[in-house]
Amino acid sequence: MNQYGRLAQQHWQEFRPGSIAEIDDPEAFFTELGGDVQDEVRIRWTAERVTSLAPAGESFLERVGRLQQLRHDAEREVLRELVLLPAEDDVDLADDPHLTEAEVAEEQWREQHLHDLLAGRSRPGDFSAAERERLRAGAVPRLLELTGLSDEDLARQGLL
Template identity: 40%
Template sequence: MNTYGKFAQEAWRTTAPEEYAQIPDPDAWFERLGEEATQRVGELMMELAGPDPVGETYLEKVGRLNASKMQAEEIVRAEMLTPDPSVQQEPEEDEEETGVAQMLRVVEQLNREDRQYWDEVARKDAEQA
């Protein structure tokens, strides 16, 4: 299963678990969906990129193609890979912390510790002066 299929499967499993449970063979279904998404991203990317402008440098072309791919992926994620908002369920407040929430909590803790360290360094510098 490619990354688009994995993304879609996780999105459906977490935001529309009842609908996900009704899919007879989720792995096969999301594998096919991932393949279709890959094809659509490629088509849409080329449409969005358009023809090569006259005088475009190599790096400009790379940037234009990368931007069109990211835009195509965003469109495909919204149109093909995520459940319709009408079937999405709001997560329970007591559910396990998501990966993003965990990462945010860790970053906030590191920032607090960093501030404490530099405050201590500044205090010691002030005492020595």
């Protein structure tokens, strides 16, 4: 189990003990989660490095600092999304009385498929035009870029 799996396990033991109790094999679960987090951080950090332009005249040490900051930012985002989940007593999306079952199901569908895109388990071309629209409907611009679902990325792939 890597550092992310250990962090998740510690966080969940404190804030989500009911969730851990429902897991058949916590060791395997947190080992896999740690690997997923590590992959996701790498994917996002790589995307940022590729799209981030170096300022003119940037020194070696400035570049190292900038790249470390990009990695830290990617890690912080992923930890917030996959590891440092709200405590069990926090209100969940499914518990929101203002959302219909269809809206909750739609958001869960979108979340799962965007996660698969970010993790490289699927690509925008795997989805129909209608499904790509569904994915884009509720995603923030930065997430669209990371998943390849922005208008520019879809046009480059010949999907728009």
